[in-house]
Amino acid sequence: MGKFNKKLEELKENNKNPFSVPEGYFDSFPQKLQERISSESPEYYWFARLFQVVKQQFALGFMIVAFAVIAITTVNVVLSDKAESVIDSDLYTRIIEVDASEFSEQHFIDVLLNDEKEIEEQKQKESDLYIYYLVDEDIDYGTLIDEL
Amino acid sequence: MSEYSDKELLELFKDIEKRNFAFNLIVRKYQQKLYWHIRKIVIKHEDADDILQNTFIKVWKSLVGFREDSKLYTWLYRIATNESLTFLKQQKTKYLMPIVDYENQLKETLESDEYFNGDEILRNLHKAILGLPEKQRIVFNMKYFEEMKYDDMSEILKTSVGALKASYHHAVKKIEKYFTED
Incomplete structure (x- = not known):
């Protein structure tokens, strides 16, 4: 292996690069490359150059727009919260008028009386239950009161 | 041309007015080294020429974002190497060739290459x-x-x-x- 390495080194020293290129290739290459770059996507390079020039102004403008958007959004949110808490008086009147007009005075009276009647019935049922219990257990109500 | 170091070339490239000039200097400084590197991988001159152009186009597009973590010289070689390997891969898949057949084809190219002396x-x-x-x-x-x-x-x-x-x-x-x- 060491012998072969030496042979390789000798081979390299005694020989120049065996590959070659067409005449004038390296002289014309930069120009050829420049033409290809220009033709490939001119709009990209135009945009890149423009972007480099206006980058700082663009950043400043973007900051102002972003600040304005945040400020407007914040103000809108605050105002909308207030608006939700206050019911428009016209709307309120209209709701009362429309909804209340569907019920007569007698209807309200009937509903109230009916509610009172139900409460009375409930009380009656409960006192009946107490009486039945006292009767079943043979407890004298007068004695109970005395003991208490 | 050779009086510019890589650092100076990168500084020049940052100046938008001198960008084209700096890029031209980079191409002139490295075109031969990269060409021979590519040529020994793909053997054929026409292929090496295409890959060298693609390499420098990539360099032109990416040099603005070059962070100087690595040396310009090694960065250029990396792009050239990757482009060459991608080319070989494309050639193999294009003609659905097994590796051995592709090696034989490269050897045949070497036999008939008019630019091999x-x-x-x-x-x-x-x-x-x-x-x-x-x-x-x-x-x-x-x-x-x-x-x-x-x-x-x-x-x-x-x-x-x-x-x-x-x-x-x-x-x-x-x-x-x-x-x-x-």
Whole structure:
């Protein structure tokens, strides 16, 4: 292996690069490359150059727009919260008028009386239950009161 | 032309007014080194020319964002190497070729290449190199022909120095075997 390495080194020293290129290739290459770059996507390079020039102004403008958007959004949110808490008086009147007009005075009276009647019935049922219990257990109500 | 260091060239490139000038200097400084690097991988001049153009177009598009974490020289070599490997991969898939057939085709190209002026021993050496696996071939070319430092090769190929040394050792052994069998 060491012998072969030496042979390789000798081979390299005694020989120049065996590959070659067409005449004038390296002289014309930069120009050829420049033409290809220009033709490939001119709009990209135009945009890149423009972007480099206006980058700082663009950043400043973007900051102002972003600040304005945040400020407007914040103000809108605050105002909308207030608006939700206050019911428009016209709307309120209209709701009362429309909804209340569907019920007569007698209807309200009937509903109230009916509610009172139900409460009375409930009380009656409960006192009946107490009486039945006292009767079943043979407890004298007068004695109970005395003991208490 | 050679009075500009890589650092100076990058500084010049940052100035939008001098960008084209700086890029032109970079191309002139590195075109030959990169061309020979590519040529030894793809063998054919026309293919090497295409890959070299693609390499510099990529450099032109990406140089604005170059962060200088690596040296310009190693960065350029990395792009050229990747472009060459991508080309080889495309060629193989394009013609649905097994690796051995593609190696044979490259050897035939070497036989008939009008831009190959080496004698029989050199032709055999390059045929032996073409028989190596792609990455090993690149390592051998960089070390033997371009006399590149292992540290630079490590940065270009993103491989450890130890692995590169081992790769070069195996490559030399395979070439020796080719010569003894031939």
